[in-house]
Amino acid sequence: xxxxxxxxxxxDSPLAALMADHTSGRSREQRxxxxxxxxxxxxxxxxxxDGGGWTNARELVGLYAWxxxxxxxxxxxxxxxxxxxxxxxxxxxxxxxxxxxxDMDAAVAFVKWAWQREKGRADWAxxxxxxxxRMGWRLQFxxxxxxxxxxxxxxxx
Numbered sequence: 001x002x003x004x005x006x007x008x009x010x011x012d013s014p015l016a017a018l019m020a021d022h023t024s025g026r027s028r029e030q031r032x033x034x035x036x037x038x039x040x041x042x043x044x045x046x047x048x049x050d051g052g053g054w055t056n057a058r059e060l061v062g063l064y065a066w067x068x069x070x071x072x073x074x075x076x077x078x079x080x081x082x083x084x085x086x087x088x089x090x091x092x093x094x095x096x097x098x099x100x101x102x103d104m105d106a107a108v109a110f111v112k113w114a115w116q117r118e119k120g121r122a123d124w125a126x127x128x129x130x131x132x133x134r135m136g137w138r139l140q141f142x143x144x145x146x147x148x149x150x151x152x153x154x155x156x157x
Contacts, residue, residue, distance in 0.1 A: 036089075041075075
């Protein structure tokens with residue numbers, strides 16, 4: 001006969017349910033529905049792996065987050081909140097429409113340029129032991145940054 005430890009917790013109590021959920025082997029991330037950021041990252045990783053087919057501004061936000069993780073080694077936590085992700089997607093939509101005539105490939109090229117430049121700047125700051133701010137989504141999808149991109153593309157920057 002195998003003896004099991006006696007528990008002080010009634011198996012039908014809310015505490016027992018909490019303990020079972022806690023030890024179920026699934027992480028908190030797996031138990032709740034995926035955030036818009038997690039969903040966008042999955043799409044972006046597929047786009048990168050398969051080579052294209054970018055379709056909407058939410059993917060631009062996902063690409064921003066993917067690049068952020070590549071350069072800074074952490075995801076932008078602020079985009080895990082639904083309202084912040086939505087605000088970033090609205091900014092990306094506005095930028096896409098106003099500055100790229102809804103051309104997703106051109107907007108993706110812009111995001112890639114921004115992060116290639118940022119990687120160089122971040123690497124320099126690390127080497128020189130300089131403290132600097134990271135590139136947030138507000139700058140990424142701002143008209144000011146689009147102007148920097150256009151200057152760089154013109155060969156004058």
